[in-house]
Amino acid sequence: MKDIRHPAHHHSRAPGRLASLLLVLAVMLGLAGGTSTAATDTTAEPTRSTVRVPARAMDAVAAMQPSWNLGNTLDAIPNEDSWGNGQTTKATFEKVRAEGFRSVRIPVTWGDHQSATAPYTIDATYMARVKQVTNWALNSGLYVVLNVHHDSWQWVEKITSDHDNVMARFNSTWSQISTTFRDAPRALVFEGINEPSFAGATDAQKFQYLRELQTSFHSLVRASGGANANRLLSLTTPAGSPDQAFMDDLYKTITSLNDSQLIAQVHFYSWYPFSVNVAGGTHYDATAQKHLDDTFANMHNTFVAKGIPLYIGEYGLLEWPNHFHPSRVERGEALKYYEHVGYTARKYGLTTALWDPFSYLNRETLQWRDPALMNWIKSSWTTRSGTASFDKVFVPKSGPITAKSLTLNLNGTKFRGVWQGDTKLTAGRDYTVSGNQLTFTPTALTRLVGNREYGVNSTLQARFTSGLPWNIDIVTNDVPVLTNASGTTESFAVPTQYRGNDLATMHATYADGTNAGPTDWTPFQEFNKAFSPDYPNSTIILPPEFLKTLRDGEPATLVFHFYSGTTVTYHVTKSGSSVTGTAS
Numbered sequence: 001m002k003d004i005r006h007p008a009h010h011h012s013r014a015p016g017r018l019a020s021l022l023l024v025l026a027v028m029l030g031l032a033g034g035t036s037t038a039a040t041d042t043t044a045e046p047t048r049s050t051v052r053v054p055a056r057a058m059d060a061v062a063a064m065q066p067s068w069n070l071g072n073t074l075d076a077i078p079n080e081d082s083w084g085n086g087q088t089t090k091a092t093f094e095k096v097r098a099e100g101f102r103s104v105r106i107p108v109t110w111g112d113h114q115s116a117t118a119p120y121t122i123d124a125t126y127m128a129r130v131k132q133v134t135n136w137a138l139n140s141g142l143y144v145v146l147n148v149h150h151d152s153w154q155w156v157e158k159i160t161s162d163h164d165n166v167m168a169r170f171n172s173t174w175s176q177i178s179t180t181f182r183d184a185p186r187a188l189v190f191e192g193i194n195e196p197s198f199a200g201a202t203d204a205q206k207f208q209y210l211r212e213l214q215t216s217f218h219s220l221v222r223a224s225g226g227a228n229a230n231r232l233l234s235l236t237t238p239a240g241s242p243d244q245a246f247m248d249d250l251y252k253t254i255t256s257l258n259d260s261q262l263i264a265q266v267h268f269y270s271w272y273p274f275s276v277n278v279a280g281g282t283h284y285d286a287t288a289q290k291h292l293d294d295t296f297a298n299m300h301n302t303f304v305a306k307g308i309p310l311y312i313g314e315y316g317l318l319e320w321p322n323h324f325h326p327s328r329v330e331r332g333e334a335l336k337y338y339e340h341v342g343y344t345a346r347k348y349g350l351t352t353a354l355w356d357p358f359s360y361l362n363r364e365t366l367q368w369r370d371p372a373l374m375n376w377i378k379s380s381w382t383t384r385s386g387t388a389s390f391d392k393v394f395v396p397k398s399g400p401i402t403a404k405s406l407t408l409n410l411n412g413t414k415f416r417g418v419w420q421g422d423t424k425l426t427a428g429r430d431y432t433v434s435g436n437q438l439t440f441t442p443t444a445l446t447r448l449v450g451n452r453e454y455g456v457n458s459t460l461q462a463r464f465t466s467g468l469p470w471n472i473d474i475v476t477n478d479v480p481v482l483t484n485a486s487g488t489t490e491s492f493a494v495p496t497q498y499r500g501n502d503l504a505t506m507h508a509t510y511a512d513g514t515n516a517g518p519t520d521w522t523p524f525q526e527f528n529k530a531f532s533p534d535y536p537n538s539t540i541i542l543p544p545e546f547l548k549t550l551r552d553g554e555p556a557t558l559v560f561h562f563y564s565g566t567t568v569t570y571h572v573t574k575s576g577s578s579v580t581g582t583a584s
Contacts, residue, residue, distance in 0.1 A: 045090075049138040051187040057232055057261050061309035064103035064143045065345075066381050067353035068096050069314060073363075074130060075107035075149040085363045088133050093140035095366045100378055103143035105313055105353050106134060107194060109150040110173055116155075120172035127180055138187055145234060145313065145353075146181070147191035148173060157197040159209050170213060174220045182226035191234040191265065191313065192217035198238070206238040207249045218257055232261050234311060240267035242295050247302045254308055264303045267314040267355075268295065270337055275318040277328040277527035278519055282504040282561070284333040284340070292340055300348035314355040315341060319528070321359045323369055326535070328527040330504070330563060332391025332471075335376050336409075339387065339467075342380020343411070376468060384411040385467025392473045393440060394564040397454065397500070401446050405439040406472070413464035418472075420448075420460050438462065440474075448474040454500035477501050479566050482540075485581040489547040492579045493539035494570060501566065503533040503540065507559040516556040518549045531558075542572065542579075550574040 054060045070092070076083040096104060113126035130146075137144045148156075151173070159166040174192070181188060192214050198206045214235045221228050235254060237246035247266065254262050271291040273281025281288065303310045317337065320329035345352045354360065354377065361368060368374045379385055389407035408415055415433060418425040425431055430444035440448075448458045454476055461469035477500030485494055507523045508516040508530070517525040525531060530546040533539075540560065550556055550572070558570045569584040 045132065045135050045139065047135050047138050047184055049185040049187045050141050051138070051143060051185070053143075053186045053232075057263060058304075058307065058309045060143075060232060061263055061311055061351050062349065064311070065351040066101050067103040067105060067143075067145070067311070067313075067351060068101045069105045069107065069353055069355045070133075070137075071107060071355055072357040073107075074133065075109045077109055077150060077154075078112035080129070083357070085358060088136075088363070090136040090140065091366060092361075092363065093137040093142055095361070097140045097142055099374075100381070101142070103145065103351075103353070104137050105145040105147070105191075106130075106137065107147055107149035109154070110148060111151045111154045114169075114173065116169075118168060118172070120169045122173065122176050127176070131180060134181070134184070134188065138185060143187045143189060145189045145191050145311070146177070147194050147234075148177075149194040152194050152196045156193060156213070157199045159213075160199050160201050160205070167212070167216065171216055171220055174217050175224070178221050178224035178228050182224055182228055184227060186227055186231055188227075189232040189234055189263070190217075190221055190228075191236070193236065194313075195240040195267065196236065196238055203238070203245065210236075210238055211249075211253050214253055215257065218259065218262075222259075230261055232263055233259075234263040234265045234313070236265045236313070240265065240313065242266040242268060242299060244298055244302070247298065251302055251306070251308070263309050263311050264299075265311045265313045266299065268292075268312050268341075269314070269316060269318045272318075274329070274333075274337070275320075277319070277505065278524065278529075279522040280505060280524040282330065282333075282563070284336040288337070289340060292337075292344060296344045296348050296350060299350055304349045310350050312345070312350055312352045315352050316355045316359075321370060321373065323359065325528055326533050330391075330502070332387070335373070335391075336387050338373075338377050339380050339385050339411070342377065343384050346381075379468050383467050384413060385470070386410050386413045386415065386462065386464035387470050388438065388462060388472065390563070391471055392475050392563065393445070394475050394477050394500075395445055395449050395452075395457075397452050397476050397478045401442045401449070403439050403442055404445060405437055408433075408436040408438050408462065410436065410464065411467075413466050416463045416465060418460050418462055419469070420458060425460070445474065449476050452476045454478070454498075475500055475564075477564050477566075480560070480562060480568050482560070482568055482570050482583045484583055487579050487581075489574060489577050489579060490544055492542045492547060492572075492581070493534065493537075494542065494581055496533075496538055496540050498533075498535060498538065501562040501564050503531075504561045504563045506531040507561065508546075509557055510551065510554055511557070516550060516558075517546050520549075531560075547572075547574060547579055552576065 072083040073085050073088055074080055081087055108130055110122055113123040115121045134144055134146060156166055196210055198209050218233060237250045250264055269275050271288040273279040274288040299310050317329055320334055387409040393404045395401055418431055430441060432439045450457050456473045456475050458474045460472045463469045480499050480501050481497040483495045506525050508525050509523050510516050515523045517530045519526050532541045534541050553575055555571050555573045560568045571582045573580050
């Protein structure tokens, strides 16, 4: 995953064929000499992996399920602690193993610790650190997937304009890694390149460049001998995409290598509008579910059904959970997604690696930031859980209390009933069930809302015959109230009385019907990019990224959608650097 991306500029030209051959020769001579190769760590803890790796790649990858990513760590730029996760310890892997994970992917960015010119020597201290961290994971009883990570966009993508230098550097990098880990146990898996990109290339050119890189990676590792002779190797698609054409080309590459110890790898972050909350993707709806079902089925049919194991090297949601910003994705909708991932991966025989940049495991305390979320993820590894159409029931404060319904998603389970804490609600009096329709009676809701303060008044649990219970918040709400405001393109906020509501999305258009905002292909703008709720300060923030794209002097109509189903219209007009907002 590209957590930080800097724009690349390509001005260099590829050297001629003779220059390329000389570069490769220089690299190989450097690797043969003791002064230029990266030194291995002679003081690191020796490898004592207890993992017994099956002979068949399919069985080995199955044994790697579930998997976890040590994200934003050794892949951070420029140093391990640059992105806030500090220094990794052995206790990190012991925690992960104790929580039920069977493998860990360790992304590594090498470029800032490597000479940018031939023979492209990797700093010995850095190589020793990578070896130390890898050994800790292996000695904790985990499979390890070790890769070349953000180098993909730092310098590998320049292969389109600097082919021979990039190939020489790539080959040197893997020659050094292979030498260092030559005798590591087979529980260590090599991944040639993460999410490869190729500047300005067509799809056909991407396939060509990637095939060259991965074929060279395969040859170098195998030729290095030792345990590398039959080590599991992971190959991927352009950008790690599960696009069918990309997977078809990867299948051709893998079959052409005639090697039974190869793994196909792609990444999955759900249907994009849902993953970031843009274009109306506020719910894990039928479209998002079908996207996952179809994609996972394609992974199975392209690889697993033909005897090639598939490793989803990263999965999650692109912008959730994020404990430092308002939540883009509604919690219950996210839980449905994770439950669906676990079930469908089991259905199709796919191994999944949770991408964890900081969002799940607190690296300082080694405690889950959201234990309830992790319980849902872990439960999905073995069983299905029932859910419902939403995790809230909204009871308007301004009117009489009436019956409210949710649709149960049984997911192969059977409904057992509804509880409030340890007290089971009474069927017929408190709720009724007709088919998959769960309806709460006015009598029950009157009791559950209490004094009817705005917000969550009580929480219930729908329980099923297997899996985890589904939490249902009973919420008192009314239509939010927005008021007039003024500000600048650098600082503008809409005063908002939320009155028990959570913001879902913002629809932005001009009077002529065209879309307003930076995401011009849809009227529904991106959450936390074009708008963001500030619940503690009772405002909706419209950031400069949205305001500076507005047409000067032309009012934009904003329709704020809330998860209760209510909408509120607001108008903003930019005049130079001034902004005025008017409530409807």
